[in-house]
Amino acid sequence: MVTLKDIAAEAGVSITTVSNVVHNRKSRVSAERIAKIWEIIEREHYVPSMTARSLANDQSSIIGIVTHITPQNTGSTVDDPFMSSIVASVEQRTREEGYYLMIRSAEDEDALASLIHSWRLSGLILTGVFQDDFFESMKKLGIPLVLIDSYVDDPDICSVGLEDEQGGYIATKHLLENGHRVIAFASPSIQPGGVIEQRLRGYQRALSEYGVPYDSSLIFTQEITVQEGKALGRKLSEKPEITGIFASADMLAAGIMAGLSECGVSIPRDKSIVGFDDHYLAQLAIPSLTTIHQDAEQKGFLATEMILAQLRRKAIVDKHIILPVRLVERSSVRNLNQSLPHHE
Numbered sequence: 001m002v003t004l005k006d007i008a009a010e011a012g013v014s015i016t017t018v019s020n021v022v023h024n025r026k027s028r029v030s031a032e033r034i035a036k037i038w039e040i041i042e043r044e045h046y047v048p049s050m051t052a053r054s055l056a057n058d059q060s061s062i063i064g065i066v067t068h069i070t071p072q073n074t075g076s077t078v079d080d081p082f083m084s085s086i087v088a089s090v091e092q093r094t095r096e097e098g099y100y101l102m103i104r105s106a107e108d109e110d111a112l113a114s115l116i117h118s119w120r121l122s123g124l125i126l127t128g129v130f131q132d133d134f135f136e137s138m139k140k141l142g143i144p145l146v147l148i149d150s151y152v153d154d155p156d157i158c159s160v161g162l163e164d165e166q167g168g169y170i171a172t173k174h175l176l177e178n179g180h181r182v183i184a185f186a187s188p189s190i191q192p193g194g195v196i197e198q199r200l201r202g203y204q205r206a207l208s209e210y211g212v213p214y215d216s217s218l219i220f221t222q223e224i225t226v227q228e229g230k231a232l233g234r235k236l237s238e239k240p241e242i243t244g245i246f247a248s249a250d251m252l253a254a255g256i257m258a259g260l261s262e263c264g265v266s267i268p269r270d271k272s273i274v275g276f277d278d279h280y281l282a283q284l285a286i287p288s289l290t291t292i293h294q295d296a297e298q299k300g301f302l303a304t305e306m307i308l309a310q311l312r313r314k315a316i317v318d319k320h321i322i323l324p325v326r327l328v329e330r331s332s333v334r335n336l337n338q339s340l341p342h343h344e
Contacts, residue, residue, distance in 0.1 A: 002044040011036050063094050063307055064102045065125040066112065080224065081251060081279045082296055083127070086148065089300025090125060097308055109137035116141055123307040126150070130193050144310035146303045151193050158306040158319045160299050164195045167292040167325040168202025171246045171274040174290070174327055176210045179336030180244030180272060183207070186220045186232060186256060187248035199248050199276065218242065222252075229255015230262070236271070237263035243271055243336065250275040250282045250291055257285055257332070268334035278328050287331035294325050 004022075008015045013033060021029055021037045040046075067083055091101045099122065106112035112134075116124065123144035129135050131152050138145065139157070147159040175183050185203050187196045204214050220235075222228040229247075233256040236242060247253035253275035257267055265271055267287060275282055278293035302321055309316050 002046050007037060007040050007044070007046060010040050013037070061098060062100045062102050062119055062121050063090075063123045063125065063304075064104060064115065064119070064121045065090055065127075066104055066106050066115075067127050081281060082249065082277045085279065085296035086127075086300040086303075089297040090304050093301055093304040093308075109134050112138065113141060116143060122311055125303050125307060128194065130191065144307050146306045148299055148303050149195050151195070151198065155319070158303075158310070158316060160302045160306070160321045160323070162195070162294055162299075162323050163325045164198035165202040165205070167276060167294070168199035168246070168248075169206045170202070170325065170327050171276065171292050172203045172206035173209070174274055174329075174333065175244035175246065175272060176206055176212070178244075178272065178333055181210075181212055182218070182242050183212075183244035183246060184218045184220055184236060184239075184242050185246050185248075186222075186252055188224050188252075189221050190219075196248055203246055224249050224252045226251070226255045226258070229253070230259035232256050233259020233261075233265075234263055236260060237265045240270075244333075245271060245273040247273060247275050250277040250279045250289060253289055253291070254281045254285050257289070268332050272333040274333060282328070282330065285332070290330045290332045291328055292325050293328045295323055298323060 004015050004018050008018045011018065011033065017029055017033065018037055021034055022041070065087060067087075087101075087103060094101050102119065102121070104115055106115060115121070121143060123146070124138075124141075125146050125148060126138070127148040127150065129138070129147050129150040129152055135152055135154075139154070145157060147157060149161060149164075150159060151161070152159065172183060172185075183203075185200060187199065190196045190200055200219070207214055220232055222232055229252045232252075236245065236256065237260050245253075245256060247256055253273055257273060260267060260271060267273060273289065275289045275291035276294075277296070278291045279296075282289040282291045302323075306316060306319075
């Protein structure tokens with residue numbers, strides 16, 4: 001295995017110079033020597049010691065992404081196709097910049113603080129954080145921080161979010177425009193100050209605009225898993241009065257569609273459904289799923305750029321980015337304003 005000494009000998013420089021380049025302390029090293037050293041490093045597949053980096057800089061080259069922060073959450077982050085897209089985007093960008101990515105969960109602020117101090121994390125990306133004691137403790141940890149999908153009102157904390165309320169409105173309005181008046185809202189638990197609450201508000205705004213009374217009995221909450229979705233689909237199959245369904249995630253929508261199909265309910269002939277995310281599941285579903293598009297990869301990219309800017313002490317022009325949404329029409333919504341063709 002190649003060592004710093006081997007690289008220094010081939011490059012014709014001291015071990016200290018190679019170490020400075022590896023640890024990004026390059027102010028006294030010429031561009032030519034830097035290029036030569038990195039050419040050798042890449043050719044020999046040299047991997048710097050993370051322990052040595054931590055001791056030298058009092059922090060590692062690890063950026064953490066924490067996606068589940070409550071004990072109630074189960075399963076793996078990568079089980080969720082939407083979160084997998086965010087993580088993949090963050091991993092690619094951090095790797096390009098010489099950082100490593102750690103994906104972990106933390107049940108409370110003590111667990112998160114222990115994680116940060118044990119690994120000397122350089123920066124932290126969190127999703128779904130609420131304005132609570134956990135957030136207040138997190139602010140005091142003293143490392144670069146970016147929030148994704150978190151409705152936290154703090155001008156000093158960088159965040160990347162989405163037009164969640166607008167997305168809920170567009171999805172529900174599309175069903176209403178197609179003649180549906182009894183529309184179910186399906187989602188995980190609805191917590192105050194979260195993205196699901198915002199999407200529910202969009203659902204309510206669309207109903208109000210069309211003069212349709214809000215009915216809490218049409219709100220169905222459960223975990224976003226295939227089995228939970230299928231179970232809800234079977235439950236909805238017993239409610240013929242519900243002709244439209246807005247599911248707050250494509251993964252949940254796909255499960256509902258599978259459950260409905262098991263019970264002989266045809267989509268969109270008997271029930272119409274709109275999802276949220278526009279992941280590949282939306283195109284693989286049968287029929288293909290009408291959904292709200294959001295750019296998960298861009299969320300991850302922008303969050304990583306914010307972390308990198310903080311690490312380099314660069315000014316961030318816009319600390320709070322809200323990405324747009326749009327409707328993608330496919331085949332899962334029937335227009336009730338048009339009669340079905342009559343077959344002789």
